[in-house]
Amino acid sequence: MYLFRLALASLSNRRFTALLTVFAIALSVCLLLAVERVRTEARASFANTISGTDLIVGARSGSINLLLYSVFRIGNATNNIRWDSFEQLAQNPRVKWAIPISLGDSHRGYRVMGTNTDYFEHYRYARQQPLELSQGREFADDPFEVVLGAEVAEALHYKLGDELVLAHGVATISLVKHDDKPFHVVGILKRTGTPVDRTLHISLAGMEALHVDWKNGMPAQGADRISAEQVRSMHLQPTAITAVLLGLKSKIATFSLQRDINEYRGEPLLAILPGVALQELWGLMGTAEKALFVVSLFVVITGLIGMLTAILTSLNERRREMAILRSVGARPWHIASLLIFEAFSLALAGVLLGLLLLYVGIAAVQGYVQANYGLYLPLNVPSGYEWMLLGCILGAALLMGCVPAWRAYRQSLADGLSIRL
Template sequence: MYLFRLAVASLANRRFTAFLTAFAIALSVCLLLAVERVRTEARNSFASTISGTDLIVGARSGSVNLLLYSVFRIGNATNNIRWDSFQHYAHDPRVKWAIPMSLGDSHRGYRVLGTDQSYFEHYQYGRHQNLAMAAGRFFATDPFEVVLGAEVADALHYKLGDTLVLAHGTAAISLVKHDDKPFTVVGILKRTGTPVDRTLHISLGGMEAIHIDWHNGVPARGAGRISADQARNMDLTPSAITAMMLGLNNKISTFSLQREINDFVGEPLLAILPGVALQELWSLMGTAEKALFVVSLFVVLTGLIGMLTAILTSLNERRREMAILRSVGARPWHIASLLVLEAFALALCGIGAGLALLYAGIAGAQGYVQANYGLYLPLSAPTAYEWSLLGIILGAALVMGAVPAWRAYRQSLADGLSIHL
């Protein structure tokens, strides 16, 4: 214990250098744990984007592509699927519920999803959480009503009763807009931390209405235009949709129905299991995830090397101090232990300060990160894996502290007491 007190007193005598060394370790520890927290929570958030859905069905392409445009609103479908194909499987006795999805339009860079009431009733995220309203209601019989995701409402400053115009296509800037058929905001969803927050939701009838006077991808002109009031009185049943989500009565029938859909003779379809596709997509990003973790490890290593450099630099200045300790009875292993304990104390202070910085950062940025990136960072105690990382850092500090300790151990009493000019 007296050696530890002596080590602390020695560091206090060199407080400025010790502070900078511990601070460098603290920053590296904070970065490492922050990267690990973000990595873990990003994976959890990614996996909880959709839950409770047994199959996602779209035009035949790739499973990742289907998942990206149907769940994450990224990319575009290679083709649509016919409405009668949706009806065929929606009324299958094995299917408990079916959600139609129609994509292809946008508003100021945010995707528009055409769907029906079943979306709000059955779509789930996280741990089987249903969508809920923060204000207003779901769209009803009027085809020109829109329900906004939380991020859309916040970023574009929309409130209930506002009107907006949708644009054709998914580009951030579109030259073709459906300005003759504006939509009214009737509801704003609670924040979910998923792509739902970045989506505008309209009815299938609304999606059909804004394209009812379009021919071959071009809007009609002059007398061929159909007004919003005229569209309200027309049959707005879609002829095709982009994708559908299915929930089954019995999970056992999932694979048999998937094979049946993939072999459907009516048109080429692809059915995927969301969980499997999510794992496949995450594996594609695994390299970047590991690279980020490795970079943070090198930052920690840099901090520890800085500690080693500081102790080695001070060692030459402390040769007389070591010799005096030897002259009053300290044995060589006492001197070596003193330097190891100094390295241990620096690393321990750095780890403690790093944890304090981490929690202060999470407390300060938690709301902002969740609001802007949909990522929830909990103020929870370090996990067993994080404790193991901290233990490894502490062990590495002890190993590095052994280098100057060995040098001090080998220095002789005469070497320290003699004056070198």
């Protein structure tokens, strides 16, 4: 213990250099843990996005593209699905439930999704968690009702009964708005940590109502325009949708139904397994994820090398100190242990400060990251893997401390008392 106190006193005597070394290690530790935390939470967010859906069906394109626009609301569909094709899928004896999805509009940068009430009943996320309302109710007979995701309501400060105007297209700023057909908020969903939070949900009838008077991709003008009151009395049957989520009566039928859909003669369709597509998507991102982790690991190594350099540089200045310690009875292994304790103390202080910086940083950016990237970073205690990383850093610091310790061990008493300049 006295060697540890002596090491702290020695570092205190060189406090400026020691603080710089600790800060460098802390920044590298913070970066490493932040990358690991983001990587872990991103993977969990991916895995928790959709659960209980056996097949996703869309126009024939690519499996990742279909997954992105149907689940993550990223990108656009190459084509739509005819309504009669959806009805045939829903009536298939192997299908337990079918959720239609219609995309294409937005509101202040957030996607609008048209669907039916089966969505609230059958959609699952995480481990079979159902969607729940924090306020209000689901949309009903009125086509101009909207149910907001938690993030939309929080970010845009909407509450029940508020009116909002949807925009055509998915751009953040749209020049074409459906301002003659405003929607009013009837429900707000509980937070799920998935793209559901960033989605405005309307009925399929509501999606049709928005475009009932559109011709050739443009809204009607003047007398041809149909008011919201007139729309309410119309039969708003969709002619096409964007995608379909299917739940099957038996998991055994998944592959056979997938094959039948992919060979469907009515129109070119693609059926994918969400879990397989998620793994493909994560595989594409895995290289960048590993590269970022390796870079952060090298930053930690650089910080430890900086610590080693600082200790080695101070050895020549401390040779008389070592010699005096030897002269009062310290053995060579005491001198070596002193330097190892110094290296360990610097690394331990850097790790603790790095943890503090990590949690302060998470607390500062948690809301922004969740609002803009849909990634929730919890203020949890370090996981077992993170503790292992920190243990490896401390172990590496001990090993690096052996280098100056060995050099000090080899210095003789006479060399220390009569330094040659």
